[in-house]
Amino acid sequence: MKKLWGNYSYAIILVVLSMLSLVVLKINLPxxxxxxxxxxxxxxxxxxxxxxxxxxxxxxxxxxxxxxxxxxxxxxxxxxxxxxxxxxxxxxxxxxxxxxxxxxxx
The missing domain is CATH 3.10.350 (Membrane-bound Lytic Murein Transglycosylase D; Chain A)
Incomplete structure (x- = not known):
């Protein structure tokens, strides 16, 4: 698990932030x-x-x-x-x- 996090931490963070952004946009957009x-x-x-x-x-x-x-x-x-x-x-x-x-x- 540490190796996975170490190699792909930036990608994982980017995916999570992208998903959160989409949720926020969906809620706020008419x-x-x-x-x-x-x-x-x-x-x-x-x-x-x-x-x-x-x-x-x-x-x-x-x-x-x-x-x-x-x-x-x-x-x-x-x-x-x-x-x-x-x-x-x-x-x-x-x-x-x-x-x-x-x-x-x-």
């Missing part, structure tokens, strides 16, 4: 856009209003929601425009049920 809901911004709508509109579905504070949307969509300073498509931090399966419930209650 999922693909297909896993989240894409919405079209309405006229006069802000990220703050969108956060409040979907408040029960994302589980984030307004500031966390806005920061996530800005980072994920490459937006800076709450600059969104009417007709623009943005990805919001709501799992794709969650929104369909709530929209169906909203339509049924109208």
């Amino acid at each position: 999922s693909s856009p297909d896993h989240y809901v894409t919405i079209t911004v309405s006229a006069g709508e802000s990220l703050w209003e969108i956060s409040q509109k979907y408040e029960g579905q994302h589980g984030l504070s307004e500031m966390e929601f806005i920061k996530w949307v800005e980072q994920y969509n490459g937006i800076s300073g709450d600059h969104i425009f009417s007709g623009e498509n943005i990805i919001i931090p709501i799992k794709a399966g969650n929104i369909e049920l709530n929209e169906t419930q909203d339509l049924a209650s109208k």
Whole structure:
């Protein structure tokens, strides 16, 4: 075992660090856009209003929601425009049920 460690210690350390790095990246990187809901911004709508509109579905504070949307969509300073498509931090399966419930209650 000592001989193995002595000959391949750098390679073993490199493999272990690489695996740890991959795990950390997998945890921290957002999922693909297909896993989240894409919405079209309405006229006069802000990220703050969108956060409040979907408040029960994302589980984030307004500031966390806005920061996530800005980072994920490459937006800076709450600059969104009417007709623009943005990805919001709501799992794709969650929104369909709530929209169906909203339509049924109208």
